[in-house]
Every structure is written in structure tokens, then in C-alpha cells.
Amino acid sequence: MTTLETTAVQRARAIASEVTDPELPMLTLADLGVLRDVAVEDDGTIVVAITPTYSGCPAMATMRDDLVHRLTGAGFESVRVRVQLSPPWTTDWITDDGRKALADNGISPPGVAPRGPVMLSLTPTRRAIQCPQCGSGDTEVTSEFGSTACKALYRCRACGDPFDHIKEH
Amino acid sequence: MSDAHITQDTEGEHDNAYAGLLGNDAHWAFGTDFEDPLAGVDTTIPDGVDASELAQYCLMLGDDALVYAQRLSEWTSRAPDLEEDIAIANIALDLVGQARLLLARAAAADPALVPSLPEGSPVPDEDRLAYFRDAGAFRNVRLAEQPNGDFAELIARLLVMSTWRLAIFQRLVDHQDAVVAAIAAKGVKELAYHRDFAGRWFVTLARGTGESHRRLTDAMRTVWPLIPELTASTETESRVGVDPATLADEIGVVLDQVLAVAGITAPETPGLAGVRGRTGRHGMHSEALSRLLAEMQVVARAHPMGRW
């Protein structure tokens, strides 16, 4: 790769990294872990790879459009966004900065994603979760399915507030 | 519906509230629109895999998800409470996403499967498969298409469907086709949540009131006869995917586990017979599928050229 291309990729990567998630606007796509790669082709086309969080994630199209708009707006004439399906996204890819941004915005960040064989669980999932409002550990799950595909709904018994938790995935 | 927004995109940009949402191209008015869900994904058929058979297999798994998601989405605003309503909608969304990827994979593997539309139609391949095929071309199992019953029926069916599909997807994560393997790897995580949701509610209903127990028992009599079809081998599945017969033991173990905790026994009902040996996988469906498709497809079929 020439120096010029390296510079272009670095600049494109910096711009792409700043694009935020449409459903979790406190997170950049890089913090969320969906931005997988930024590369330049021989003709100068910038190719950005993103991976879906969930199979039916409706935010993918918005992410793609936001990436194209930001990069073309920054002067890149040709920009393409490709889907990268493998390896599948996991919440373990959310960065420490991303976890802090979630907590600062009242959303409980995910714990470590489960690995290995899928176990059947007939009792409510146990997670040691602190209320992002008051810090109490006395919290209970209201529903494993929340306002978006990636969230579970919780309630704090101490302050009474409901809050979202990003599900381990 | 007008094409005016498209032609005015450049000069009338500031008058069009949607202009900022559009990328380089206009969107099809219905369905999943946007862009190829496999954009940039290598869809080369691996050596030793028959392309048309792989496409047929993806159609089966995609149709299961699409048709069942449509049934689940009929529950929207009708669940016993808001949390369950949202959960069911989320589960349906996961399945629509799986369907979209699988139908796109089917179309990429065998373009001959894709219904043809008038020249210039913006409808993407996976939507052509979803909206422009008749019931006889659908390959979903009949359990997916059954009309909805009460909440107990929803839970009993979801338990069976998610247990079965999870067993399939767990085996597909090592499939020779990297696209199928990737779709399965993602789906496993989603289906695990679906199965837990159904299993917990199943136990709750079984151990709840006399009424909830009675309704669950009734629901099992409706759902259980459709289980044998889930584990009946077809040539396509055995050759290119997972032989359903090999799943029977695992599904049995999981269901027995749930039933044991729930303190309920499986009904002694014979399996629902096919028609001259043909079932959902062969395109033989109950009338319920035609009605489901009529509702799901009517708008798209009326506007095969529609854009916004």
C-alpha cells in the first residue's frame, strides 16, 4: 500500500469510527464493535465492513447510510459498505469506553457473553446488575426482551426506576 | 404512491423530509427494502455442494422463519401484557432477519428460484421470494403456518419451534457453506433466548391456575401432532443440511426436561398425516397458509414497481 493510500485509510477509519449507532447514539459503531474493517481498493474506493448485531437488526441500513454520508461528506468520492457475517457479533466486542458511555446514559452494560453449549434455563436469568440510576445491586429482570432486540428490561427495587440492560449475546 | 420524490431528489431535496434518509438509491416501498443483506459477502458455492439443492434447503429454513414470524407478529397488541407483547415482536423480528438472510442466500445460490417481475422492478430477490410465491412454492413445515390460538398455544408452539430450530442451527454452524454457517451461528444466540422464554412460560402456565393448566393441555393437543413432521427426513435436508431424523432424540430430551419441571405429560396423539406422503417440505400446506400469504402479500403484489 502506498503512503497516500495508508493516509486515506487512516483518515477514513477515523471518520467511520466516529459514526454513532442510531439506536444507542451514545455509542460509536467502533465502540459497539460492529465496525469491522476499513480498507481502500486500488481505484481509491473506501470499503467499510460492518456486522449485524442481531439477524433482524433494523439499524443496519441506517448505519450504512450514515457511513456513506459521512465519508462522502469528508471528500471520499467512492464509498462502499459491505456486510461481514462471520465471526458473529458479540457484546464482548463493546469497548470499555462504550460500556462507560452506556452506564453514563442510564443503560446497564452487558456481562460476559455465554460460551460453549447452549443450556436450557427455566428460571429467570441471574445477573449481578447495578442500577445505573442509584447504584443499588437490588435489581430484578422485568423482561428478557426490551425496547430493541439487544436489550432486556430491568427494575431497581431500591429507587423503583426501570432501566435497560444490554443482553449478553 | 408517487415516483415524484425520486425525480425531484436533487432539486427538491430540502422539501423532502425523507431525502436525508436515503442513500444513493430509492427504496422499494414494501418489505425489507434497503440493500442486499449479503452485500459484499462471498456467495460462491463450495466444492461438493449442489447449488440448487443448497438453495432449496435455504428456502425451507427461510420459509419456516418467515411464515412463523408472520404468525407471531399477528400477536402484536394482543398479548396479555406489554412485556409479552414486546417479547413476541422481538422474537418475530429475529426470525424475519433470519428469513431475509436465508432467502437472499437461496436466491444467490439459484437465481432460477426467484420469481420474475416486470422489467425495472426494484423489488430485491429475497422480497420476491417472500411476496411473489404462492403457497405451493413455500417449503415451511406445517407447524409454522397453523392459525394462532390462545396464549398457551403460542407458548407450546414457540417451545417446540425454537427447540427444533435451535437443534438444527447448532448443527449448521459447521456447514460447508460459510454463509449458512454464519447465519446459523448468529441464529443460535437468538433462538436460545426464544427457547428460554417459551420454556419459562410453559412451566408458569402448567403450574399456574387450573385454567392455565387446562389451556396448556389443550394447546399441546393442537401442537404435538405436528412434531413428527419436524423430524421426518427429506432427501434435500439429508443431503445438503441436517437430516431431521437425527434431531428427534435431542428434541425429545429438551421437551421431556421442560415437561418434567412443568409436571405435565405429553398427549398421546397421532402425528398429522401428510397428503399422499407429502407435507410442508413438499409444498403441501393447510388452507391456513394461503390466507396468511394473502394478507402478507397483497400490498406488495399490488405495487411491484412501488418506490418511495
Ligand SMILES: [Zn+2]
Ligand atoms: Zn436504583
